[in-house]
Amino acid sequence: MKILCDVIVHNRQQPSANYKSAKSTLALGFHPPGGKPDSKLFVILFTAKSKAGTRYQLTDNLRQIFTRFVDEGKFTLSLKNPEIDLQVRCRDVTLLRNFLRAVNVALKGDVQEREKLRLSSLSVTPIAPQSRPVTKLSIARKSDYPSKGLPKTLTHLEILGLQKSRLDSQILYLKHLTHLNLSENAISKIPKPLGELCLVDLNLSGNVLGSDIGGCDFIWLEGHGVTKSLQNLDLSNNYLTHFPLGLTKLLNLCDLNLDNNRIKRIPFSVRNLQTLKSLSLESNELEALPGTLEMIYFDHINISNNNFPHHADEIQQHDFVFVPRISLLQIAARTVIKHKIPYAHPKSYPTLRNCTVPWIVADLLSETPVCSCGNICFDAKIYEICSLASLHYKCIISNADRSILADRVFCTRRCFDKRNS
Numbered sequence: 001m002k003i004l005c006d007v008i009v010h011n012r013q014q015p016s017a018n019y020k021s022a023k024s025t026l027a028l029g030f031h032p033p034g035g036k037p038d039s040k041l042f043v044i045l046f047t048a049k050s051k052a053g054t055r056y057q058l059t060d061n062l063r064q065i066f067t068r069f070v071d072e073g074k075f076t077l078s079l080k081n082p083e084i085d086l087q088v089r090c091r092d093v094t095l096l097r098n099f100l101r102a103v104n105v106a107l108k109g110d111v112q113e114r115e116k117l118r119l120s121s122l123s124v125t126p127i128a129p130q131s132r133p134v135t136k137l138s139i140a141r142k143s144d145y146p147s148k149g150l151p152k153t154l155t156h157l158e159i160l161g162l163q164k165s166r167l168d169s170q171i172l173y174l175k176h177l178t179h180l181n182l183s184e185n186a187i188s189k190i191p192k193p194l195g196e197l198c199l200v201d202l203n204l205s206g207n208v209l210g211s212d213i214g215g216c217d218f219i220w221l222e223g224h225g226v227t228k229s230l231q232n233l234d235l236s237n238n239y240l241t242h243f244p245l246g247l248t249k250l251l252n253l254c255d256l257n258l259d260n261n262r263i264k265r266i267p268f269s270v271r272n273l274q275t276l277k278s279l280s281l282e283s284n285e286l287e288a289l290p291g292t293l294e295m296i297y298f299d300h301i302n303i304s305n306n307n308f309p310h311h312a313d314e315i316q317q318h319d320f321v322f323v324p325r326i327s328l329l330q331i332a333a334r335t336v337i338k339h340k341i342p343y344a345h346p347k348s349y350p351t352l353r354n355c356t357v358p359w360i361v362a363d364l365l366s367e368t369p370v371c372s373c374g375n376i377c378f379d380a381k382i383y384e385i386c387s388l389a390s391l392h393y394k395c396i397i398s399n400a401d402r403s404i405l406a407d408r409v410f411c412t413r414r415c416f417d418k419r420n421s
């Protein structure tokens with residue numbers, strides 16, 4: 001049993017020393033071999049400095065195993081003699097769990113169980129460098145493409161400036177992929193299965209998304225993977241004419257770049273993006289922002305080069321009355337509000353276990369505008385006005401000669417008058 005991992009050897013007698021992690025092979029072995037009753041369990045640590053491996057006895061010498069963060073790929077073996085802690089980190093959580101299971105059986109199991117482990121003797125060798133999985137790959141020329149296809153072990157992948165018109169379907173099978181950069185290609189459509197990957201960082205800038213070629217479809221944004229994992233998304237320099245609704249379902253989005261598109265309006269449901277810290281909308285065609293954007297606290301927002309009116313322009317007030325179109329779905333949604341039934345966005349259901357509201361109703365509720373009084377505004381009687389937006393931010397980039405307008409929705413005439421009195 002051996003695993004590839006990063007290990008910090010922490011000496012408890014020198015707690016403040018500067019410890020660095022080292023790429024290592026960690027192996028388990030019995031001495032004498034075979035797991036006999038008198039065999040002692042050792043862990044053998046191979047690093048670039050210690051090619052022959054350093055052996056540490058675990059039998060009768062293990063102070064504690066810390067497994068609290070095993071789901072994050074970390075555990076610590078704390079030894080009595082020498083007084084050290086082996087802080088182990090490995091991306092493959094399954095492998096890590098198997099390793100810990102083997103330690104447990106080897107220390108506590110009976111002879112039969114110990115023999116079944118088939119642990120090597122102490123003459124074990126480290127995992128050869130060539131067999132180490134490739135995790136990062138950058139392709140900037142066609143000749144950079146691996147002849148055997150993309151390694152399944154990739155976590156980081158860049159395919160840049162190749163003017164590819166389709167997303168390579170091999171990418172959809174890279175289950176460990178977290179960082180994907182496909183900028184400066186000619187991709188017009190993202191296949192739905194991409195949304196199942198647990199991507200953290202996705203760069204699609206400089207493509208042709210949203211252009212008429214092939215019709216654009218953003219259903220992939222609602223996939224089980226990206227809705228929970230995606231933190232940074234770059235869709236700048238595309239041809240988006242609208243703000244894809246699916247974006248408002250990315251529960252952990254921190255940084256969104258939509259520069260150099262043709263976006264005219266942002267939906268009210270942008271309020272769902274409560275984790276958003278940086279939003280860039282430079283060089284679009286915005287005339288106003290949704291009032292709900294005021295519910296987000298930004299570190300950085302860029303709304304320069306849009307179609308906001310000049311200060312001198314008269315701000316027009318609209319007084320719309322929408323015709324009621326009550327659907328069964330809307331009646332259900334109104335009932336949820338009336339009876340204060342707890343609901344959450346479907347993707348965050350695990351945090352609200354007893355939620356019984358169907359996702360389609362929760363979806364409708366999360367996309368419906370909210371009045372400044374907090375009431376959800378269905379389409380009964382709604383007034384809309386353009387007024388100056390009061391955004392929350394640490395840093396803003398905008399044009400000094402333009403007014404930043406906000407679209408607002410009011411549930412009643414009273415709320416409208418209160419806001420404008």
Ligand SMILES: [Zn+2]
Binds near residue numbers: 373374375410412
């Ligand atoms: Zn109201």
